[in-house]
Amino acid sequence: MDFQFTERQQELVAAAREVGEKKLLPRVEETMSVEKLAHLRGLMAEQGLLGLNLPEAYGGLGLPLLDTLLVTQALQIVAPILGGIAHRSSTGAVGAIAEYGTDDQRERFVRPSCAGEIGISIGITEPEAGSAATAMTTRAVVEGDEVVLNGRKQFVSFVNYNQYTLVYCRFGTTGRGADIGAVIVPHDAPGFSHSSGTLNMADELLFELYFDDCRVPVENVLIDGGAFGKLISVYNAERLGSIARMIGSAEAAFDYALGYSKQRKQFNREISDFQGIQWMLADMRVKLDAAKMLCYRAAGNAGATGLPNPTETSIAKVFTAKAAKEICDDAIQILGANGYTKEYPLAHRYAEVRGGSIYGGSMQIHKNMIAAALLERRISQWKRD
Ligand SMILES: Cc1cc2nc3c(=O)[nH]c(=O)nc-3n(C[C@H](O)[C@H](O)[C@H](O)COP(=O)(O)OP(=O)(O)OC[C@H]3O[C@@H](n4cnc5c(N)ncnc54)[C@H](O)[C@@H]3O)c2cc1C
Numbered sequence: 448m449d450f451q452f453t454e455r456q457q458e459l460v461a462a463a464r465e466v467g468e469k470k471l472l473p474r475v476e477e478t479m480s481v482e483k484l485a486h487l488r489g490l491m492a493e494q495g496l497l498g499l500n501l502p503e504a505y506g507g508l509g510l511p512l513l514d515t516l517l518v519t520q521a522l523q524i525v526a527p528i529l530g531g532i533a534h535r536s537s538t539g540a541v542g543a544i545a546e547y548g549t550d551d552q553r554e555r556f557v558r559p560s561c562a563g564e565i566g567i568s569i570g571i572t573e574p575e576a577g578s579a580a581t582a583m584t585t586r587a588v589v590e591g592d593e594v595v596l597n598g599r600k601q602f603v604s605f606v607n608y609n610q611y612t613l614v615y616c617r618f619g620t621t622g623r624g625a626d627i628g629a630v631i632v633p634h635d636a637p638g639f640s641h642s643s644g645t646l647n648m649a650d651e652l653l654f655e656l657y658f659d660d661c662r663v664p665v666e667n668v669l670i671d672g673g674a675f676g677k678l679i680s681v682y683n684a685e686r687l688g689s690i691a692r693m694i695g696s697a698e699a700a701f702d703y704a705l706g707y708s709k710q711r712k713q714f715n716r717e718i719s720d721f722q723g724i725q726w727m728l729a730d731m732r733v734k735l736d737a738a739k740m741l742c743y744r745a746a747g748n749a750g751a752t753g754l755p756n757p758t759e760t761s762i763a764k765v766f767t768a769k770a771a772k773e774i775c776d777d778a779i780q781i782l783g784a785n786g787y788t789k790e791y792p793l794a795h796r797y798a799e800v801r802g803g804s805i806y807g808g809s810m811q812i813h814k815n816m817i818a819a820a821l822l823e824r825r826i827s828q829w830k831r832d
Contacts, residue, residue, distance in 0.1 A: 456514055463518045466494045467525035475526045478650075484608045488532055488563040496522065496529075497536040498561030500684070500753055501545050505553045506561035512538075512684060512753050513746040516691035523695025524702075527649075527799055530692045535605065536560050538688030540569035540613040543629065543681045546754075547670055556611065556631060566609035567631070569685070570600040570656055578812050579828070581624040581675060585616040585658060592665050594630055596638070596658040602806075606641050606654040610634055614656070618672035627675040631667040638662055648798040683760040684753060686807045690742050690763050693771040693803045697738065700796045701731050704778035704786075711782075718781070727777045734770035741766050758820040761813040764803075768810055771800035 452460075471494075474487050491497050500515040501507025510518070515537050523530025535541075541560045544552055544567070559565045576582040585598025596616060603612060612632050619626035632639055638661030644652030670677065705728060708719035718724050745759035775797035779786035786793045804810045819826045 452517070456517055459510075459514055460517050460521045463496065463521040464525065466496065467522045467529050470494065471522075471529055472525055475528055479528065479608075481608060484528075485563075487528070488536075488566065490563075491529070491532055491536075492561065492563030496533050497563050498541075498557070499533065499537040501537060501541065501557055501561055502553075505545065505557040506559075507537075507545070507557070511746075512687065512749045512755065513743055516687060516742065516746050519688055520691040520695040520698070523692045524699045527692070527696060527795075530695050531605075532566075534688040534692055535566060536563070538684045540567045540685070542684055543613060543678055544631065544669060546681045547674075547677065549666075551666060552631070552669065565611060566605060568603050568605050568609045568612040570603045570612045570614040570632075572602045573599060574601055578809055580615075581627065583615060583617060583627065585614065587616040587618050587628065587630055587668070587671075589618075589665055589668070589671070593662045594665050594668050596630065596632065596661040596663065598658050600656040600658075602653045603641075603656055604651065604653060606634070606656065607644065607652060612656060613669065614658070615675075615678065624675040625673050627678070628668065628670040628672040629674070629678060630663055631669055632658075632661065632663055633667075636661050636663050648801055649795060650798070680754050680757070682807075683755045683757055684749070686760050686764055687742060687746055687755055689803060689807055690738075690760075690767045693767050693800045694735070694738050694742060696796045696800050697731075697735055697767075697771040697774040700775045700778035700793050701728075701735055703791075703793060704728070704731070704781040707785075708781050724781060727781060731774045731777050734774055738763070738767040738770045758817060761808075761816045761820075764808070765810055765813045765817065768800075768803040771803060772797070775800055 471490060476483060495508060498507035499510045499518055500512055503509040519530050519533045522533045541557055544556045560567060571580055573583050573585060585596060588595050614630050614632045615627055616630060617626040618628045638659045640657045642655040644654045647653055708724050709717055711718045741763040745755045745763045748759060749755040775793060779793045779797060782791060782793060785791050815826060
């Protein structure tokens with residue numbers, strides 16, 4: 448066990464941070480138009496910041512998962528949108544296509560995603576299937592050389608910026624998880640539409656997707672059922688990607704509050720002179736380091752497969768989601784009223800990490816999974832009549 452980063456990892460992080468601050472940050476706007484986001488994505492591809500962990504054979508950089516998360520985290524510190532783009536093009540939905548797709552699918556989706564030409568959302572959640580994801584009813588039926596989808600998804604991120612959604616859907620009719628597979632749906636497919644989006648706390652849009660006899664070429668079927676477990680094993684890498692983003696935001700909030708505490712004077716002395724502030728800073732740093740260790744352990748242990756252990760992922764998620772909220776909350780406290788205004792970056796950092804307790808499996812669902820691993824048994828949450 449080695450707790451030091453290699454020289455290469457340190458260089459990667461420093462380079463990502465420098466490119467982020469000097470070349471990318473000047474292109475980041477509070478509300479990004481579709482065109483400007485596409486431009487930013489292209490710029491990130493040119494700088495080698497997309498497809499971080501994806502195979503070099505399909506345009507990726509082939510980095511280990513840990514290095515991928517370190518770069519994502521470094522970009523997230525600079526600006527959440529940069530961490531978000533790096534995450535989505537590396538550990539996002541595209542990862543499932545890299546893992547399970549045909550060569551043709553990898554050429555059509557993984558390569559252009561690594562090149563920053565396309566983006567792929569992920570559609571799992573439905574109105575009646577949130578935490579109980581396997582209750583999804585969106586149905587896919589293969590008809591000749593097409594697959595026909597009917598149903599609805601909700602709370603899907605980034606749909607306005609992306610060209611495709613990887614839609615989890617039911618191929619069979621047993622009503623069990625075994626029916627579930629996934630289809631790559633282009634946003635211009637006939638029978639597909641989406642809402643104009645609902646703003647979340649962090650001012651990001653979440654979309655409803657509608658499939659009304661939506662027809663997609665059968666070549667876009669990623670897996671036709673029997674695959675929920677397989678999809679979720681790749682999804683654990685996605686979970687770690689968003690954990691790295693939470694850590695990046697918590698670190699940015701911590702750094703900001705630390706700097707502020709050394710400048711701001713009350714009672715004729717810096718507020719960092721007060722033990723009440725010092726202990727808050729110490730607690731923040733302890734939580735930040737602990738979150739990093741758990742995240743890096745899960746990523747480091749993923750090894751060559753790049754597929755992290757589910758329990759280690761859940762442990763990292765439960766700790767980080769709570770710690771990141773508390774760190775951002777303490778950072779706001781250290782800034783006083785300034786921290787609570789939108790003039791300062793902390794309110795946004797808090798709003799953003801707050802979602803981490805809900806998406807990608809809520810805190811409670813991850814605790815259920817940790818308990819099931821501890822007790823070595825499946826603990827069904829379903830009510831039996
Ligand atoms: C910022 C953000 C981005 C998102 N992006 C996407 C996306 O791109 N694609 C996508 O498909 N979805 C996305 N989601 C949706 C997300 O995956 C769901 O919100 C999540 O699965 C929880 O479902 P729900 O909101 O319906 O909550 P519910 O399932 O209704 O849960 C409500 C509460 O009950 C608790 N609960 C439920 N079941 C149990 C149980 N068995 N034991 C203990 N507690 C339980 C939950 O923890 C929660 O606190 C996003 C959500 C957020 C907040």
